Amino acid sequence: MARIQQLSSHVADLIAAGEVVERPASVVKELVENAVDAGATAVTVEVRRGGMGLIRVTDNGCGIAPEELPTAFLRHATSKLRQESDLGKIGTLGFRGEALAAISAVSRLDICTCPAGALTGARLHLEGGVPGRVEETGAPQGTTVSVQDLFYNTPARLKFMKKDMAETAAVMGLMQHLALSHPEVSCQFIKDGVEALHTPGDGKLSSAVYAALGRDFAHSLVEVSGRGGEVAVHGFVTKPLAGRGSRSMQTFFVNGRFIKSPLLTAALEEGYRNQIMKGRFPGCVLHVELPVTAVDVNVHPAKTQVKFAREKEVFDAVFHTVLDALDQDGKPAAPAHREDFFKAMDAQTYRESVGGRADGVPVPSAAPRPSAPAPSGTRPIVPAAPVRPAAPAVRPASGRIVLPAQPPAWDTELSGKWAVHDTAPQAPAYRRESEFAPPDAEPLRGERAAGGEKPALAEQTAGRPPEAEQQSMPLPDGGGGDDETPWRIAGEVLKTYIICEEAGGSVWLIDKHAAHERVNFDRMKARLEPPMRQQLLSPIALGLSREDGALLLENLELLREFGFACEDFGGGSVLVREVPADIDAADAEATLEEFAENLRSGRDVDERREKLLHTMACKAAIKAGMESSEQELRVLVDRVQSGEIKYCPHGRPVAVKLSRYELEKMFKRA
Known part of the structure; x- marks a missing residue:
């Protein structure tokens, strides 16, 4: 020894x-x-x-x-x-x-x-x-x-x-x-x-944010300020619609010291619950001030981690401050306070103020003055007609909004009670795509006939986009027309899960997004040639953090393998000129944000490449809530039933099986 x-x-x-x-x-x-x-x-x-x-x-x-x-x-x-x-x-x-x-x-x-x-x-x-x-x-x-x-x-x-x-x-x-x-x-x-x-050094946090993090990020912020016990919180957080693809834009300071704290991250994101899209993360610049005796900064050699004496108090202060700021964002200012709103007065003063005598006998109001005659050539003012709901807009299978050709006529019994106005007819109400439209609803044509006949229905194919615009998936050889398969597609629920009935009596629930994600992942992993690219008419300048931008610029060759053509745009920004054909241009920024996060956590080139494939496969897959054709569902079910697909690239199960006995047991039949 x-x-x-x-x-x-x-x-x-x-x-x-x-x-x-x-x-x-x-x-x-x-x-x-x-x-x-x-x-x-x-x-x-x-x-x-x-x-x-x-x-x-x-x-x-x-x-x-x-x-x-x-x-x-x-x-x-x-x-x-x-x-x-x-x-x-x-x-x-x-x-x-x-x-x-x-x-x-x-x-x-x-x-x-x-x-x-x-x-x-x-x-x-x-x-x-x-x-x-x-x-x-x-x-x-x-x-x-x-x-x-x-x-x-x-x-x-x-x-x-x-x-x-x-x-x-x-x-x-x-x-x-x-x-x-x-x-x-x-x-x-x-x-x-x-x-x-x-930075100007004028003492304003907003000026520092603008100079350090850029104009776009500064314009997406909401100011927050609050206190809970001995903990004071102030700074800025992003609006829910301005969520990021990673947590790289979350910055916390405790008594002026930059730290990384899972506690503060959890408190911030808890304030955004049910307000931000799944998979998106808020950005922030938050300062937490508390007594120096309530925090220990000497727990890490780099002094980027601290230990709080009262963690719950710090969590609650950050959570409630962020939640209150998001609730107040966009609301109109409170009305000005009336000085006489809570004015105290005795009974006599009140009677006099409302027009009565001191003895309580009400004073009769003056007779109404006759209205002046209307000038010749004008119509008399009549009560407004009651607002009737406009004919519903129907969204066909193509996903486009179809408006009624003409609003329905008023009922006969109402036409005699209300005078006709010289105003334009009320525009039909638009309907958001997220709203549910009955499957049998169709656009209305023409007016209601005198005999009470129902309006004619539009053709089922009206407004349907060409086949090139529809979400498509390559069909396997012989797929789509074989009626001798040992399974049958019973339908789709929630536009997310496919219901498939097996010949043996079992029922399968298949997650179409997870299944399609696995199909894309296997196809991209087995691909020997570079992916097809689509050149953007207008290049996209990404507003990433400095470290994320440097990571992408450091791995330009690796990004080029996956179909992204990027270059340095100066100031830490990255300019995207080409994206893979599988990725929509609108998803380019979110995809590259996830790329940067994967590049940061990957230990070697092979691990980084596989994580990038996960992101690419997820972004190119059918999303939950999208409408899918019967041919697309058949392809996915065929891959699952053949045993080719069992898990998505992230390890989640693709399908859940319910046997006949399990179903009968649920209904007390077994």
Whole structure:
């Protein structure tokens, strides 16, 4: 057995650096947090080659005294903690006292600082954690830290760095979090000599959201503000119709610190229950403020996770604040309060106010004045005719709305009681496609005959679109016309489940979306040639988060394999010019959002490719609620009954079998 010995200080520093500094974004995080704690109102971050070549952070904070510069780069050296009790009430961003030491241990670092009121500044150079001599120099108030050749002495960590585009996107995401957490600080980010972000620093969260996350996202937000006990919540959430394909646009801050919290995510999405589409997620920029003693931020080396002392109180505060804001969104403002609404008065005053005498005898009202004669050539004013329901619009099988050719005539008994008006007839009511139309309802033609005959019915094929426009599916050889199959399609319920009767007396319920999804997945997985593409007349600019956009741009070749032609549109946006023929252009943005989420979670190329196939198969499948032809249902049932399909790509069952005995048992017949 090897002998136990104490590690050298250099090796210990490298181990500590591995815990604190994972990538260039980790360096930027520690330096900008120190700048904010120093009272800076303007922070500028410049990176080259994704931060592997250069990271320069400049602030106008309080600076560091020249005699304290060497001490600042020692392990466990900090100006934010003094005694043991301070660990239970941490109100600053950086506090561990290991950041500067860890960064200097794996890079070549230069720091130039000038305290407030000093005539000159000081400069210090460190290489591999070894400090040089402090030199006097001219410098503006504040601190500038330059980090070069990151991980030059740790090649094991260097080989795990991603492409420059991905590392730059990570730094950009971190600068967005800084701008949103401290809107009073003007944040500037420069990548490879080009300014990518600049916030005004006017103290308004809305201004920071607009500058950091873009105009489209800012216009889809609803302001929220509330309090529950000692927990205050304020910020913005997206409207239910502006849901996202992933949770990448959910940003939470606790006492000004960006965190990732499943508790806050659950509270936010609980507020959207029954208001947002399934599979869509809300976006937000939420600030949670609570006493520093009620939260522990020292539970993770990167300080992105916290522990709440009273989790239920925090959950309720976020949930009710979001729910109240969504309920009030779009409602008219409350009427102005009348000062005399609750005015107190005695009985005598009330009688006088309503026209009676003090003794309670009502005063007779004056006789009504005769109305002035109507001018010649005009019709007298008559009571309005009662509103009769318009003839219902009928939606045939094609899914198009068919309006009645003419509204039905008024009943004979009503025509003599009401005068005819010189107004246009009331337009027939439109009917939304989601409304249920009776299967035997047809458009009306003509007016009701004098003998009380029923209106003529439109032809069954009226308004039916051409075959090319209908949802179609390739039929297998011999499918669709074989009456000797051992099963029979009994029908379809809820436009989602196919009812199939087997020759042996069993009944099958088949989920047509899951079955079609599996068909698409198997077909795409076995395909040897690239998919057919459709070029868009108007390219689509995707408003994704910076990290999601960088992930897609980093995997352009992989996306091209699946039929997507994308390119960098600048500012982190992605421009889509071509989509696969299986995907509708309207689903392109949601599909690529899911792609980005899958690319983030996939460990290798094969796993990523399979997850992308899952998304493609799902988006191209028949959706629940869509109308399907008998031929389409027959194809799906044939695949299921033959045993070819049992589960959808996500592992859900495609069909459920009910035996004759089970049915009879339900009705107490067995």
